[in-house]
Amino acid sequence: MRGMGQLEDEEVADKLEKYYKQAQEHLSESVKLVLEGSSEGAMAEVFKNALTLQVTAPTGSSVMALYEAGVAGESTTRPHLRVPSLRKEHVRKMVSSWMLARQAATGDRGGRRLLPNDIVALLDGGKAGNETALLSGFINEKGKQLSKEKKTVTVIYTEESVRARRERDKGFVHCTEQLHLVSCKPLLSWVPHRQRLHFSSGGSSNGSDFLGPVALPAADDLWTLTWKQKKALYGAQHRVPGSGPGPKEDDSGDEEPTKRARTDGDLEPVTYHAKTVQFYEELLHSYNVRALHVLCGTDVTPLVACLRRGALL
Numbered sequence: 001m002r003g004m005g006q007l008e009d010e011e012v013a014d015k016l017e018k019y020y021k022q023a024q025e026h027l028s029e030s031v032k033l034v035l036e037g038s039s040e041g042a043m044a045e046v047f048k049n050a051l052t053l054q055v056t057a058p059t060g061s062s063v064m065a066l067y068e069a070g071v072a073g074e075s076t077t078r079p080h081l082r083v084p085s086l087r088k089e090h091v092r093k094m095v096s097s098w099m100l101a102r103q104a105a106t107g108d109r110g111g112r113r114l115l116p117n118d119i120v121a122l123l124d125g126g127k128a129g130n131e132t133a134l135l136s137g138f139i140n141e142k143g144k145q146l147s148k149e150k151k152t153v154t155v156i157y158t159e160e161s162v163r164a165r166r167e168r169d170k171g172f173v174h175c176t177e178q179l180h181l182v183s184c185k186p187l188l189s190w191v192p193h194r195q196r197l198h199f200s201s202g203g204s205s206n207g208s209d210f211l212g213p214v215a216l217p218a219a220d221d222l223w224t225l226t227w228k229q230k231k232a233l234y235g236a237q238h239r240v241p242g243s244g245p246g247p248k249e250d251d252s253g254d255e256e257p258t259k260r261a262r263t264d265g266d267l268e269p270v271t272y273h274a275k276t277v278q279f280y281e282e283l284l285h286s287y288n289v290r291a292l293h294v295l296c297g298t299d300v301t302p303l304v305a306c307l308r309r310g311a312l313l
Contacts, residue, residue, distance in 0.1 A: 040093050040096050040100070041097070043094065043097035043098075043101075044097040044098075044100040044101040044104070045101075047097060047098060047101035047102075048101045048104055048105055050101075050105075050293065052291040052293040052312050053098075053102050053104075053105035053106070054105045055290055057117035057118075059190075060190065060191065060288060061117065061289070062118065062191060062287055063115075063117060063289070063290060064118070064119045064283070064292050065098045065102075065119070065121070065292075066283070066293070066295060067091060067122050067134070068296055069086045069125030069127065070084075070123065070125040070126070070177075070271075071271045071298045072086070072090060072238070072295075072296040073090075073238040073296075074239050074271065075239075081165070081166065083127065084125075086124075086125065086127070086134070088136055092136045092137040092139075094296070095120060095136075095138065095295070096137040096139065098120075098295060099112065099114060099118075099120075099137075099138075100112070102115060111140065111141070112141050113140075114146065114182070114183060116184060116185070116190075117190065118183065119181055119183050119289075120181075121180070121181055121182075122134040122179070122181075123179050123180075124179075124180070125273070126174050128178060134180060135150070135180070148182050148184060149182070149185055150180055150181065151187050151209075152179070152209065153179040153210060153211050154179075154209060154212075155178070155179050155210075155212055156175060156176055156210060156212030156214065157175045157176070157213065157215070157216055158214065158216070159175055160215075161216040161217075162174070165219070165272070179211065187206075187287070188207055191206065191288050192288060194206055194285070197281060197282050197285035197286065198278045198279075198281065199213070199214065199282060201213075214276070215276065216276070217276050217301075219269065222274055223270045223271075224267045224269055225267070225268070225270050227262045227265070230268065233270065271299050274299040274301055275299075275301060277304050277305050279301075280301060280304075280305035281305045283305075289311055291311060291312040291313075292306055292312070292313050293313075
């Protein structure tokens with residue numbers, strides 16, 4: 001005869017299985033993952049059947065494409081400190097192919113352009129010099145710059161959470177990043193003015209040029225894979241030289257201990273530069289996003305934010 005403890009364990013397992021199936025169904029309805037194409041045309045072909053591209057945003061709402069320099073690859077040296085160098089050709093391919101596929105999916109025939117309710121959000125990885133490369137994908141069929149509006153928001157991270165990512169807590173730390181919001185017309189002419197969802201201290205709203213203070217996730221909360229799995233996920237093309245302090249130094253110039261070589265079985269964060277669910281929820285709320293298209297998918301957190309806010313991904 002089975003004891004009460006065994007019966008209770010089986011009931012818990014049955015409930016977990018039920019919730020797991022419900023989560024799978026929810027994911028299949030709201031989320032579509034795709035493999036990256038090698039060229040603009042190939043990427044547009046990959047994108048074209050995504051749910052996010054077929055959405056027509058109601059008045060006052062938006063469809064957003066998100067490109068984050070900090071998670072678009074990984075630095076080959078000291079990835080926990082250094083963001084990967086921005087690859088202009090990668091940004092250009094992802095942004096321009098998204099616009100092409102978005103027009104094809106919605107039946108727009110107005111020539112290469114941003115659609116009226118679309119936003120492309122570009123995070124510069126904390127490197128102001130990345131702005132020109134980030135904006136390089138907004139070109140027409142003749143290679144000329146598209147007419148567009150750009151609003152830049154400074155994202156402020158808490159010093160405590162930034163320092164927690166360092167091996168030695170010394171010297172100055174960089175606590176800001178620029179978020180460039182690109183649309184075909186001024187944002188607040190069509191997105192409703194509203195208070196921030198999580199970062200409304202001091203009355204902050206989507207009409208201001210800053211967002212924060214934002215706490216970065218703790219290292220233990222980051223999505224992890226084995227080093228072997230991670231190499232397969234990124235591929236050689238997405239492991240690039242870093243941008244920031246040299247391999248033996250942090251921002252203060254202090255040397256840090258040399259790390260041992262990774263082995264295939266080592267667990268480590270898929271990306272060291274992920275953000276919290278609250279940050280992505282803020283983007284969805286502040287800019288009334290109905291569907292989010294993540295152009296560099298090395299972090300699962302935007303997926304969680306979309307599920308919680310009822311947006312498509």
